[in-house]
Amino acid sequence: MEGPSLFLAQKQLRPFRGDIVRKATGNTTAFDPAMLKGLEVRDVFAWGKHLVIQFGDFALRFHFLMFGTFEAEVDKVWVTGDYRRSRMPKLSLEFSNGTFNAFSCSIKIIESRNAKAAYDFGIDIMSRAWNEKRVRKLLRASSGEQIADALLDQDIFAGVGNIIKNEVLAITHVAPTRTVGSLSDAMLRQLVAVTRAFSKQFYLWRRKFELLEHLRTHRKRVCRHCGGVLSREKTGRRERWSYWCPTDQR
Numbered sequence: 571m572e573g574p575s576l577f578l579a580q581k582q583l584r585p586f587r588g589d590i591v592r593k594a595t596g597n598t599t600a601f602d603p604a605m606l607k608g609l610e611v612r613d614v615f616a617w618g619k620h621l622v623i624q625f626g627d628f629a630l631r632f633h634f635l636m637f638g639t640f641e642a643e644v645d646k647v648w649v650t651g652d653y654r655r656s657r658m659p660k661l662s663l664e665f666s667n668g669t670f671n672a673f674s675c676s677i678k679i680i681e682s683r684n685a686k687a688a689y690d691f692g693i694d695i696m697s698r699a700w701n702e703k704r705v706r707k708l709l710r711a712s713s714g715e716q717i718a719d720a721l722l723d724q725d726i727f728a729g730v731g732n733i734i735k736n737e738v739l740a741i742t743h744v745a746p747t748r749t750v751g752s753l754s755d756a757m758l759r760q761l762v763a764v765t766r767a768f769s770k771q772f773y774l775w776r777r778k779f780e781l782l783e784h785l786r787t788h789r790k791r792v793c794r795h796c797g798g799v800l801s802r803e804k805t806g807r808r809e810r811w812s813y814w815c816p817t818d819q820r
C-alpha cells in the first residue's frame with residue numbers, strides 16, 4: 571500500500587479514536603493481542619507507508635509491505651469496500667462501533683506515549699506539513715542514484731511506492747534509469763511537484779475505488795500516448811518493476 575492509501579486509512583479509522591478495544595485477536599507473533607483488550611485508542615495517523623494506532627503508553631505501527639492490506643467496518647458499513655478476506659488476520663480489533671482487521675503486514679510496538687512526535691512530516695508526500703523545498707534539496711543530494719530508486723527512497727519521498735513512481739515518470743516523460751544528476755534543475759522541480767500532485771490525485775481515485783482505470787503505464791502493455799509497446803524491466807538497485815515508453819520517456 572502506498573502513501574495515499576494509508577492517508578485514506580487514517581480517515582477511515584478515525585471513528586475509533588477515543589474508543590476502547592473490546593476484543594483483540596490475530597496470529598501476530600510480535601506480541602500477545604490480548605494485551606490490547608480494554609485499552610483506549612488515543613490517535614490514529616498515517617506517515618508515509620506506516621499506519622500508527624496510539625494507545626496510552628505505546629503505539630502499534632503497521633507496515634503493509636507489498637501485499638498487506640486491511641479492512642474496517644464502522645457503524646455496520648465496510649468503509650474499505652465490499653471485498654471480504656477469508657484469511658486469518660494478523661490482528662483484529664473489535665470496538666463498540668466496528669472492527670479493524672489487518673492482513674499480511676508487519677506490526678511493531680513503539681514504546682512511546684507520543685509516537686507522532688518522532689516522525690518527519692516534512693517528507694510525507696500526503697502531509698499538510700510537506701516541505702517541497704526540502705524534498706528538492708534531498709533529491710539533488712542523491713545525484714548518483716537512478717531517478718526510479720530516488721523516488722522510492724522513503725527518506726526523500728515517504729509514501730511513494732511503485733505505482734506512483736511509474737506514473738510520475740510517465741507524466742514527466744523521464745526514463746526510470748536516468749540518474750538524478752543527469753536531470754536539469756527544472757526537471758527535478760517538475761518531478762517533485764508532479765509527485766505531490768499525483769499522490770493527491772491517487773488519493774481521490776483510491777477513495778472512489780477507481781484508481782486502476784486511471785493508470786497510464788503501471789502494469790500496462792501499450793503506451794497510451796504513441797501506441798508503442800512499453801518497456802517492462804526491474805530497474806536500479808532496488809530492482810522494482812518499471813514500466814515505461816522508450817519513445818516518450820527519455
Ligand SMILES: [Zn+2]
Nearest residue numbers: 793796815818
Ligand atoms: Zn509512447
